[in-house]
Amino acid sequence: MRNVTRQDVARLAGTSPAVVSYVLNDGPRPVAADTRSRVLKAVETLGYRPNQLARALRSQRSNTIGLVVPDSSEAFFTELVHAVEQAAFADGALVLLGNSGFDRERELRYLESLADMQVGGLLLVRSESGAAKGAGRALSELGVPVVHLNHRAPRGARATSVVLANRAGGRTLAEHVIGHGYRRIGCLTGTASSGPVSDRARGWADAMRAAGLDPSPVLRTGLDRRSTREQVKAWLRGPERPEAIVATADGLALDALSAAQETGLRVPGDLAVAGFGGTEPAAHSWPALTTIGRPFADFGRVGVETLKSVQRQAERVPDRVLDVELTVRRSCGC
Amino acid sequence: MRNVTRQDVARLAGTSPAVVSYVLNDGPRPVAADTRSRVLKAVETLGYRPNQLARALRSQRSNTIGLVVPDSSEAFFTELVHAVEQAAFADGALVLLGNSGFDRERELRYLESLADMQVGGLLLVRSESGAAKGAGRALSELGVPVVHLNHRAPRGARATSVVLANRAGGRTLAEHVIGHGYRRIGCLTGTASSGPVSDRARGWADAMRAAGLDPSPVLRTGLDRRSTREQVKAWLRGPERPEAIVATADGLALDALSAAQETGLRVPGDLAVAGFGGTEPAAHSWPALTTIGRPFADFGRVGVETLKSVQRQAERVPDRVLDVELTVRRSCGC
DNA sequence: GTGAAAGCGCTAACAC
DNA sequence: GTGTTAGCGCTTTCAC
Numbered sequence: 001m002r003n004v005t006r007q008d009v010a011r012l013a014g015t016s017p018a019v020v021s022y023v024l025n026d027g028p029r030p031v032a033a034d035t036r037s038r039v040l041k042a043v044e045t046l047g048y049r050p051n052q053l054a055r056a057l058r059s060q061r062s063n064t065i066g067l068v069v070p071d072s073s074e075a076f077f078t079e080l081v082h083a084v085e086q087a088a089f090a091d092g093a094l095v096l097l098g099n100s101g102f103d104r105e106r107e108l109r110y111l112e113s114l115a116d117m118q119v120g121g122l123l124l125v126r127s128e129s130g131a132a133k134g135a136g137r138a139l140s141e142l143g144v145p146v147v148h149l150n151h152r153a154p155r156g157a158r159a160t161s162v163v164l165a166n167r168a169g170g171r172t173l174a175e176h177v178i179g180h181g182y183r184r185i186g187c188l189t190g191t192a193s194s195g196p197v198s199d200r201a202r203g204w205a206d207a208m209r210a211a212g213l214d215p216s217p218v219l220r221t222g223l224d225r226r227s228t229r230e231q232v233k234a235w236l237r238g239p240e241r242p243e244a245i246v247a248t249a250d251g252l253a254l255d256a257l258s259a260a261q262e263t264g265l266r267v268p269g270d271l272a273v274a275g276f277g278g279t280e281p282a283a284h285s286w287p288a289l290t291t292i293g294r295p296f297a298d299f300g301r302v303g304v305e306t307l308k309s310v311q312r313q314a315e316r317v318p319d320r321v322l323d324v325e326l327t328v329r330r331s332c333g334c
Numbered sequence: 335m336r337n338v339t340r341q342d343v344a345r346l347a348g349t350s351p352a353v354v355s356y357v358l359n360d361g362p363r364p365v366a367a368d369t370r371s372r373v374l375k376a377v378e379t380l381g382y383r384p385n386q387l388a389r390a391l392r393s394q395r396s397n398t399i400g401l402v403v404p405d406s407s408e409a410f411f412t413e414l415v416h417a418v419e420q421a422a423f424a425d426g427a428l429v430l431l432g433n434s435g436f437d438r439e440r441e442l443r444y445l446e447s448l449a450d451m452q453v454g455g456l457l458l459v460r461s462e463s464g465a466a467k468g469a470g471r472a473l474s475e476l477g478v479p480v481v482h483l484n485h486r487a488p489r490g491a492r493a494t495s496v497v498l499a500n501r502a503g504g505r506t507l508a509e510h511v512i513g514h515g516y517r518r519i520g521c522l523t524g525t526a527s528s529g530p531v532s533d534r535a536r537g538w539a540d541a542m543r544a545a546g547l548d549p550s551p552v553l554r555t556g557l558d559r560r561s562t563r564e565q566v567k568a569w570l571r572g573p574e575r576p577e578a579i580v581a582t583a584d585g586l587a588l589d590a591l592s593a594a595q596e597t598g599l600r601v602p603g604d605l606a607v608a609g610f611g612g613t614e615p616a617a618h619s620w621p622a623l624t625t626i627g628r629p630f631a632d633f634g635r636v637g638v639e640t641l642k643s644v645q646r647q648a649e650r651v652p653d654r655v656l657d658v659e660l661t662v663r664r665s666c667g668c
Numbered sequence: 669g670t671g672a673a674a675g676c677g678c679t680a681a682c683a684c
Numbered sequence: 685g686t687g688t689t690a691g692c693g694c695t696t697t698c699a700c
Contacts, residue, residue: 003477005677016687021679028680032685047475053396053452054677057387057692064430064451072406073416073614082407085433089444094451096398097431099419110423117398117428118387141381143337225618254618261620280407284559284588286595286620339693350671355695362696366669388693391676671700676693683688 004048013042024050056118065307066114066144068098068107070127075251075279077125080149083300084123091304093120102127102223111142121145121307128192145310149303151195152319160310160317162303164294166196166276169324170203170248171210173274173292176326177244178211180333182272186217186242188232188252200248200276217242225255232259236271244272244332250279250291257285257331268333278327287330294322338382347376358384390452399641400448400478402432402441404461409585409613411459414483417634418457425638427454436461436557445476455479455641462526479644483637485529486653494644496637496654498628500530500610503658504537504582505544507608507626510660511578512545514667516606520551520576522566522586534582534610551576559589566593570605578606578666584613584625591619591665602667612661624666628656 010017015035022031023039031039042048056062067084069077085095096114100107107126114122122144128151139146139157148161177185185208189201201218208215219235221228235241236259247253253275257267265271267287275282278293302320309317328334344351349369356365357373365373376382390396401418403411419429430448434441441460448456456478462485473480473493482495511519519542523535535552542549553569555562569575570593581587587609591601599605601621609616612627636654643651662668 007677017678018680018687018689019685022686025679030685035685049446049450051391051452051677052450053387053391054692055679057385057391057676057694058678058680060692062387071416072419073412078407078412081431082405082433085406085431089432094430094432094447096428097415097419098423098428099416112383113428116383116386118385258618258620281615281618284592284615286592341693351694352671352673352696353669356670359695364669369669385693388676389695391678391692392694392696394676669700672698674695674697676695678692679690681688681690684686 004046006048006050008046009039009042009048012046013038015039062118062120063092064094064096064117064119065304066096066098066111066117066119066122067125068100068110068114068122069125070100070102072097072099075281076249076277079279079296080125080299083296083298084149084303085300086297087301087304091308093304100127108138111139115142115144119144121147121311123147123149123303123307125149126151126195128190128195128197145307147303147307147310149299158316160306160319162299162306162320162322163196164299164322164324166199167203167206169276169292170200170246171207172203172324172326173200173276174204174207174246175211176290176328177246177272177274177332178207178213180244180272182244182333183213184217184240184242185213185244185246186219186235187215187248188219188221188245188256189248190252191220191222197248204246204248221252225251228252228255229259229262232256233263236260236263236265242271245274247273247275250275250277250282250289253289253291253331254281254285257287257289267331272333273331275331278324282327283329285331290327290329290332290334292324292326294324298322338380340382340384342380343373343376343382346380347372349373396452396454397426398428398430398451398453399638400430400432400445400451400453400456401459402434402444402448402456403459404434404436406431406433409615410583410611413613413630414459414633417630417632418483418637419634420631421635421638425642427638434461442472445473449476449478453478455481455645457481457483457637457641459483460485460529462524462529462531479641481637481641481644483633492650494640494651494653496633496640496656497530498633498656499658500533501537501540503610503626504534504580505541506537506658506660507534507610508538508541508580509545510624510662511580511606511608511666512541512547514578514606516578516667517547518551518574518576519547519578519580520553520569521549521582522553522555522579522590523582524586525554525556531582538580538582555586559585562586562589563593563596566590567597570594570597570599576605579608581607581609584609584611584616584623584627587623587625587665588615588619591621591623601665606667607665609665612658616661617663619665621665622663624661624663624668626658626660628658632656
């Protein structure tokens with residue numbers, strides 16, 4: 001059944017293979033109405049389905065997009081992957097998914113493999129650490145359109161990116177918490193000195209300074225959840241215990257919730273908490289988490305759209321910065 | 335940079351394109367040691383990378399596998415997708431991901447698109463409802479090896495499946511809860527009358543009957559989380575309130591946890607809860623959820639391995655049933 | 669041990 | 685408006 005070819009269709013329709021193409025692709029040449037219907041009928045009866053591999057090889061454009069994320073099982077990336085997949089499918093494109101596992105080496109191997117598969121474009125979600133190095137160079141040598149998702153493109157890389165309004169969002173989030181009357185508001189964030197998470201922390205600091213509050217209570221933790229919880233517990237038990245915690249990622253905020261729980265502190269009574277990302281788990285935690293983010297469907301859609309623009313335009317496509325919206329729930333003490 | 339072709343390599347190495355293939359594929363013909371090294375050097379200097387599209391088109395085998403799940407943003411599927419991706423990459427294969435959105439129509443459209451892309455094989459995770467209809471037929475006409483993941487293959491479809499030991503697992507889980515001394519143990523499950531979730535419920539009933547307990551407290555709910563919680567709340571407030579709930583999926587158990595929380599019941603003090611799946615959220619709930627499942631890495635690996643067998647063998651590859659293991663946490667009252 | 673040549677299934681000039 | 689033809693970049697048979 002699978003070996004029905006355009007040739008067969010042509011034969012049955014009593015025409016040539018080229019005409020079959022013209023019909024199926026609506027061009028580049030016109031086809032007489034009745035020829036067209038004969039072709040269509042033949043396609044139908046034979047159950048003909050064009051081989052996309054051959055089409056892509058010949059036409060040098062593929063309807064696949066490669067998507068590389070650090071870890072598709074982490075909530076934020078999970079939802080981004082889902083959103084991208086939805087947007088891509090709506091656009092008639094298929095998604096090749098890769099996990100870099102926060103590993104530069106592996107990330108590059110993936111990008112190469114995807115380029116070798118001749119994907120039409122690449123959507124890359126880098127992990128925080130080290131947006132630096134000759135990264136941009138390697139990327140441009142892939143010979144495939146790349147759009148950076150969630151983080152900015154490496155300096156001087158003339159590549160386009162789609163990011164959240166991280167700094168502004170961090171500020172808005174902090175302002176909301178400040179508005180509740182808390183004074184000693186800590187920032188729970190990652191160790192990276194650049195990237196989205198660190199931008200959010202900067203936004204928090206902006207708000208603190210603007211409100212005349214001390215922007216020094218910052219706790220930076222690594223990727224390990226258990227150790228994050230331990231560090232937060234130590235913080236909550238220490239002399240400098242914050243009254244509220246603004247976390248730069250929902251995952252961190254959720255860890256803070258657990259830490260509070262284990263320390264015997266009530267949220268939001270004894271400690272207010274807010275997160276960043278707008279992920280699902282934030283809605284189902286106890287108490288439910290106040291968080292700020294952009295609907296993932298938008299994020300994914302803009303990512304795919306931007307990639308399409310990059311594919312078709314020669315000039316550099318401008319970066320996109322997506323506004324974020326606050327979702328107020330119980331954890332912040334509202 | 336991208337347009338370096340095998341031709342160019344041959345030219346630089348002073349040999350023919352065919353020999354370049356022999357070297358790169360280690361066959362089918364032998365190559366003299368020094369010719370080989372000249373080729374390798376040329377590959378190196380030119381940065382040549384074979385076009386996988388062309389290779390696949392010519393050799394009729396592709397190193398991609400299609401993976402279709404109902405919703406990659408639901409915990410269980412999220413982890414399965416991740417595991418499959420890892421296993422595939424370790425195997426040198428790329429994963430094309432699709433979400434059927436619990437929609438038969440869409441699922442089929444996806445399978446067709448993936449087949450059109452000439453994927454080497456298909457890993458299909460169907461949603462519960464309706465494994466029936468002419469589904470098997472449509473699938474076999476795809477002309478691509480298919481392995482059913484997580485649910486059994488449709489009747490008479492001579493397709494292979496990889497599933498968890500759902501019924502046995504449901505029984506083990508119920509037995510564990512029964513062992514705690516609870517008598518009135520309810521089963522929280524889905525509405526489908528067949529499929530993994532329903533098999534787990536059967537296992538629960540087996541255990542109840544074997545222990546001389548009443549296997550009638552069953553609450554069946556749909557996919558909507560909010561309404562599930564409401565129904566559970568009604569159950570918990572009613573006259574037939576269970577002392578313990580065995581849920582046939584972690585998501586349901588988590589909903590039960592929320593419902594208990596909102597009803598003012600303490601878990602495990604007033605109500606014991608156990609789930610099925612072994613997903614991540616179960617480890618991070620409050621209290622942490624006792625659950626039974628198979629490490630996802632195994633699940634994914636076996637899925638990919640089985641697909642590989644199907645690809646290379648003509649005979650029907652036997653189904654795999656994966657044992658599940660109990661992870662005891664606080665929610666069951668241990 | 670090596671190379672020429674015939675396609676895989678398709679698109680898109682270019683003729684007619 | 686339709687058909688012929690030349691490839692896309694690769695694998696692999698077959699001759700040398």
